[in-house]
Amino acid sequence: SVTGVQTCALPIYLSNIPNERKITLKAEFVATNPANAMKALCHFLKIDDSEESIKRMLHPENSPFSSIGNDEAMLGNDPLFLTKPTLRFDKKIITSSLEHIPQEVAEFARSLGYN
Numbered sequence: 001s002v003t004g005v006q007t008c009a010l011p012i013y014l015s016n017i018p019n020e021r022k023i024t025l026k027a028e029f030v031a032t033n034p035a036n037a038m039k040a041l042c043h044f045l046k047i048d049d050s051e052e053s054i055k056r057m058l059h060p061e062n063s064p065f066s067s068i069g070n071d072e073a074m075l076g077n078d079p080l081f082l083t084k085p086t087l088r089f090d091k092k093i094i095t096s097s098l099e100h101i102p103q104e105v106a107e108f109a110r111s112l113g114y115n
Helices: 004-015 027-032 034-045 051-057 079-083 103-111
Strands: none
Touching: 004 103, 027 034, 034 051
16 A cells, blocks of 8 residues: 555655656556556557457456466466456446545545546
């Protein structure tokens, strides 16, 4: 988990990285628009952002890596994913005010565009 100290240090750390090397994707965008979020991320990373590529990313169950693993790493992955390997999102976005969280976390959230 991210502590208040880590949250306060993150803007300082990020300030040393040029803007052209950063991208911000809000969790709500990824959860409600996974194809568009993946396309934006792929475009930013300058990797294949074709419709077919995005489609494959949204179906991890078809990946050669979604298996129970070899003998040395049996179930080394998420067993729940391996029993039903699909991309799962809870489309219900929970919103709340920032008044009940530490001030430094609220300030950081505001810097990311949250109210």
